[in-house]
Amino acid sequence: MAYRILFCLFICGLIIVDGMPGIAQGAGEYFEEETMDPDQKIKVDSMAMEKIRDLSKYIGIIGNKSTPFSEANRVVARALELFADGSVIGVSTLDKKEVKQYEIKTYFERLMALSYDKVKIEWFDIQYISDLEQTPDGKYVGVVTIYQKFEGSQNDALVYKDVTKKDITIYVERKMMQVEGMDIDFWDVLLGDIVVSETML
Amino acid sequence: MHQPKRYLSVYILALMALFSCKASNQASKTDQVDDPDGQVISSADVIMVDKRLKDMLESYFDMFSEMDQEDTATRDAKMAEVFEYFNSPDTPVFLVLYNREGKRYYDKPMTITDYIYYLNDTRQAPHTIRTLKLDETQTKIMRVELAVKQ
Numbered sequence: 001m002a003y004r005i006l007f008c009l010f011i012c013g014l015i016i017v018d019g020m021p022g023i024a025q026g027a028g029e030y031f032e033e034e035t036m037d038p039d040q041k042i043k044v045d046s047m048a049m050e051k052i053r054d055l056s057k058y059i060g061i062i063g064n065k066s067t068p069f070s071e072a073n074r075v076v077a078r079a080l081e082l083f084a085d086g087s088v089i090g091v092s093t094l095d096k097k098e099v100k101q102y103e104i105k106t107y108f109e110r111l112m113a114l115s116y117d118k119v120k121i122e123w124f125d126i127q128y129i130s131d132l133e134q135t136p137d138g139k140y141v142g143v144v145t146i147y148q149k150f151e152g153s154q155n156d157a158l159v160y161k162d163v164t165k166k167d168i169t170i171y172v173e174r175k176m177m178q179v180e181g182m183d184i185d186f187w188d189v190l191l192g193d194i195v196v197s198e199t200m201l
Numbered sequence: 202m203h204q205p206k207r208y209l210s211v212y213i214l215a216l217m218a219l220f221s222c223k224a225s226n227q228a229s230k231t232d233q234v235d236d237p238d239g240q241v242i243s244s245a246d247v248i249m250v251d252k253r254l255k256d257m258l259e260s261y262f263d264m265f266s267e268m269d270q271e272d273t274a275t276r277d278a279k280m281a282e283v284f285e286y287f288n289s290p291d292t293p294v295f296l297v298l299y300n301r302e303g304k305r306y307y308d309k310p311m312t313i314t315d316y317i318y319y320l321n322d323t324r325q326a327p328h329t330i331r332t333l334k335l336d337e338t339q340t341k342i343m344r345v346e347l348a349v350k351q
Contacts, residue, residue, distance in 0.1 A: 054322075074318070179295075189308075
């Protein structure tokens with residue numbers, strides 16, 4: 001009798017474990033579903049936002065004419081790591097209606113080569129316009145909007161300035177890597193296309 | 202006749218209860234990693250943070266975040282100075298985002314070199330050291346674990 005009770009308890013236990021939310025079974029291994037509770041999502045949201053702020057600082061350094069060439073190249077490499085492959089950025093000016101699209105690397109190279117004596121780029125009012133939402137493939141996607149203030153000077157005189165509103169797509173994905181034999185579970189944030197939505201003085 | 206079977210059942214139940222208590226105890230130990238000061242670490246292979254080493258490294262981190270970005274010579278010299286404390290310039294740095302059921306979830310890992318550049322490029326030092334893993338000689342840092350400052 002006792003054996004029967006124990007056997008039933010054992011089977012019930014198996015059913016409960018198998019049916020637990022957040023755990024999926026596959027190929028003999030258990031994979032945790034890539035979902036976050038609200039507190040965890042706040043932390044990942046905030047980390048993703050921090051990457052955007054990092055990018056704004058990298059752009060400031062790359063565009064700054066006082067930055068040594070080797071340093072600018074190092075920062076370009078760093079900034080490129082933030083982007084998903086094939087991402088493009090829109091570039092606009094006040095005098096042209098057309099918005100040109102550049103690959104991110106080309107954009108940074110052009111930024112380094114701008115023909116101003118002094119370039120000042122600042123991003124402000126950085127905020128989510130579309131919260132990170134989980135897609136069917138398990139990734140999270142969101143959109144952040146930023147305002148970019150650009151000032152180009154020559155011979156100490158301001159010759160061009162504009163403010164551009166840009167939307168940046170963010171992809172967040174849970175990944176695993178081994179470092180020194182240790183499994184590291186991490187959230188990878190990658191930026192996608194940057195689209196110009198408005199250009200103003 | 203059924204007496205031995207009954208004893209066996211009680212024995213199995215007792216074992217299950219013991220295992221359950223042990224698992225619960227283990228979970229509460231793992232929770233110690235949540236200690237905000239980063240001083241109490243119960244992970245098997247992480248050595249408790251040496252307060253002096255932690256303070257010294259954090260003051261270096263602050264210094265890099267405030268350093269003139271155009272003075273790369275001074276920055277590089279200071280980086281070489283800091284690397285003396287590390288196993289290599291590629292020593293991994295992990296930023297803990299949160300714990301869930303005793304498991305830690307991180308930002309994308311980077312090297313100490315990249316981390317110092319990050320501090321200098323972004324002009325901020327927003328993290329605190331939670332753990333430092335030292336090598337067998339207890340002289341070189343093999344791994345750094347950070348958390349966002351509260």
